[in-house]
Amino acid sequence: MKRQLAMIRAIGFVTYKEWAAFRSHMLASLLVGPVLFLVQVFIWQAMFEGKETINGLTFAQMLTYFGVSTLIHYISFDFADWNLQMLVRSGKFVTFALRPMPHWLFALAQKLGHRSLALGVEVLPVLLLFLFLFQVNLMPASPGWALLSIVLSFFMNFFINYCVGLTAFWLVRAEGVRRVFLLLKDVCAGVFLPLSFFPEVVQKLLFFLPFQFITYLPTRVYIGEYELAGIRLSLAEAVGLQALAVLITAGLTLALYHAALKRFTGVGV
């Protein structure tokens, strides 16, 4: 266990250093994030004209929703799917099959390093811009639950994306599937609009899908109240449900990973 933790730390650190060489790639978020947020500010300013609340959310809460979901997106951002598909398609996965560490753990360690860098380069500057430029209230209602929920969202996004990446073991060219799935994931996670705006029937379906646990649930936990499909949960219940969903998704990912490895064949590299 201690040895594995040391390996995770080493891989994370190397990834951190590798991506630190391409800082400008992440720094682009300082333009992209606030510009997209500015669009949201104008949209909702117009929508709230003469209205106190829309779908139970005030204007300030709506801005907080989009502000927090942007930050969660930066924290839990993941490209394990793309990476794994590239490795399988190019045959380079064979080098990972020989290593004394499962690839999913290697990918998770890489993500930890990559996102650690993002905390300083992307998350913190964008957070400060939201706070001081847009004056968005980003004070979590309950910091402990909010932090735990964001950590769980980080893992949830990884496991879901990794499952998408695993489709490369069954499909010749899985890029199309990956892109369709990721788009639907963002829609169902509440990235574009709070899920409470969807029709009741769709909300009920979304409640049982794992995507809400990536963005919608942690954002609502951050704001301090959770409700979807008429189901209202306390913060502890919501985070508990999220933890259960992460465990189930992790189990499914491992099962899929072992099934995928049985299909893999590689001839030298």
Add this chain to the structure above:
Amino acid sequence: MKELLACWAAVIRVKLAEQMAYRSHFALSVLLLVIGDLVVPLVTLLVYRSGASFPGWSLHEALLVQAVFVLAKGIAFPFFFGMIGTTLSQVREGTFDLLLLRPRPAMLMAMLLGFDPEDFGRLLSGAVLFGFALSGVVVPHWTSWLQFALLFIASIAILCAMSLFLSGLLFRWVGSSRVFDIFDAMTGFGMYPGTIFSKTMQNILTYVLPIGLIAFVPASALLGRSGWGSLWALGSAALLMLVGIWYWNRMLKNYTSAGG
């Protein structure tokens, strides 16, 4: 001109044949583009359904702005935006030299190589959305259609100019795929009625970064909300194209490599 068309015809043939090797991937990619382009209209629909609206804009009118945007992308993306991907990958790999050696202008070659038939899927989603939006507004007069047609050419020219700026940027900012995110963020303003923005922002989006000219101005013309005066956008688009061509060629001079 005849040679240029022959080049395009040859590229379209080859690219389609290439896509046919991975038919399911091609079908899924087209499907993705259709779904992807309908996300913002879906959000607009859901928001209107909840009782909110853009002041002074009915649902169909707001969707018309978004439909025009998608239609313009449906033409500009397959023909021009592929050059961003070509520049991104070939400059990073150092294989851009091969384009410089060919007996056609490098800019044209970058556009030709970047041609992507998948992007025509956007035309499908744009057409469906356009038809739906038009079904809920008063049938436009033929003069409005004429204005719209001219302004639509301007919007495609603006998108072409944007592809030149982003592609040119990649000669210096080597290998950064974030240019696509920057494009999406900047054009986010163009998907909505311009009247929702503050006066200052409206001026910026019209005269400085003419994103408002991509969809809002043509859609307003079709709805009969703007007169012939809005045709000044044609001049603005032509100027932006010229600046884009100049910028791309200037940035090309920054390209360095050590041979393939």
